[in-house]
Amino acid sequence: MKRLFLGIAALLPLMTCLSDGARAQAYPTRPVRMVLGFPPGGSTDIIARYVAEALSATWSVPVVVENRGGAGGNIASELVARSAPDGYTLLMIIGAHVTNRALHNNLPYDPIRDFAPVSLVTSTPIVLVANPQFEARTLADVLRLARARPNEIGYATAGVGSTQHLAAEFIARTQNLPWLHVSYRGGAPALNDTVAGVVPLAFLSTTQVAPMVSAGRLRGIAVATPARSPLMPEVPTFAESGMPNVTAETWYGVIAPAGTPEPIIQRIHADIARALDTPAMRERFASQDATIINGTPAELGTLMREEDVKWSALIRQLGIRAE
Template identity: 40%
Template sequence: MRHSVLRPLSRAARLARALRRTAHGLLPALALSAACAHAAPFPSKPVTLVVSYPAGGSVDVAARILQEPLARALGQPVIIETRGGAGGTIGTHHVVRSAPDGHTLLITLSSHTINPAIYSKLPFDTEKDLAPVSLVASAPQILVAHPSFAPSTLPELLEYARQSRTEIPYGSAGTGSPSHIAGELLKQRTGLPFMHVAYRGGGPAVVDVLGGQIPLLWVSLPAVTQHVKEGRLKAIAVSTAERTPVLPEVPAAAETVPGFDVDSWYAVFAPAATPPEAIRKVQDALVAAGRDPAVQQAFLAQGAVAVGSTAQALDEVVRREIPQWKALAAQAGIQLD
């Protein structure tokens, strides 16, 4: 009969066995730790709100209006981080590349849906790489004229343009801006001879229309509200489908040109893979902020109306406007590289 002989394990073998046992014992603890981390309720740390336009501009102001009510609702500090440039695309790209956990959000302007139409290449897909969270405010562009310009209403302006033998210049805040889009939409809807004059921002354009260098200007409402109220400029029409409570006496362009609507909205987005629960919490916080009288008054002071929409409502805006502005830009030959 043969007998098996148990040989003593080498030191290396004993060490390997001990390591296997230790690892085996740690597995449940590691799994539990991972599960707990995954289950940590949102938000578990401060939330960063990335502003896609320069500090001090309207998007930055909108972010600061929302900062305190958003922090209060989420129970975490909200940090504002400015990453302006390239029509909002630099800040947007930063958010697209951020961790999709709800702790990095984007606040941007309606140029968000114009950019795919005017830039030949973007470093992200506007529809696929970002998740809509909430439309937070709405602001019209306004068409103003120098007091010496004959027409004082949109019907008068359209008739004046029909009788004109030359193109009528209008200024905007820049090529591809919401004010440019408003001007081109009016030109396309009426077929009348308006000529675009691009400025480097609304400020220089306002100076020129006040000085009579150009007769007409499409520009954001806050840039000229005081000039209109004091009679230094004539308000012809606002670009949104309805009149604005900021200047309720000024007609909407849609009252003369049916279907005309260019809304310079402000909205919040998140990286595309952000968990639905995190998006819902931020959405609910922004909806509540839109109902806050203090927030409403703060936006009205900026020429905007607080909204606070669902993510679905913002998604519908994005999906409607991108093809609309692509068609307009193609017809008007608007392109930036």
């Protein structure tokens, strides 16, 4: 009897492996949620819907985008961290996901340990734009006006600790620039208020602002990429405007709750990778000025850890706290 018990015990790891593999082959058998921590209409929402639509077609089950805005993405992240690790709840993240640890005291989840990386999807450039009624037409104008009117010239971002906010803080520090951060609960409301003239400037993704710039409802000031954006070729880069060290982009990735079986992680990643590698999807992303990365779970995990170290150190150094 003892020998039989030992034999069954030795088989248990193999049986578990087979069970996970069988679940991955059957997955998904019901709708999947793709949660994001920002309201509809922003760049994260646009990217999430592209990915969800492609996965829905591949899996023949709905992949439902669920916007859970608020607290800089913390509400959505906590929801997913506490969800069952079965592949039926995913989270579309940007870099702010990993910097929230430095911004918030007593964060109710760990941005790294409580999640399993799935796919590094894409990145979009960051651009400084102005309401057309604002008198600045160039970056030099913005600097001059901000210095002449300390803490009066406001710029909108998608939230405290966002890549846009950190890029602006870097500029403020290196240029001794006393401008005023106006934080929003996502890119869409920040965009709307800049178009309406509530705030004169905004740091947002080119994906969001390109249609408004083309329509003359916003003025492009400078884009934070080495080369000009093909969507806004008339807008100079920060380097062309005298700031060669200002380069910034927002990256987007898909993660799942920690403990999600590895075969399911690999299945989701493989299906996202195949979708991103089609001509139709490449064209769709290019139309949004989004560069497809198509990174593996390991590559996304490495990026998350590196961004945590890099930006968290800057956040603590500058004393930035969530409002």
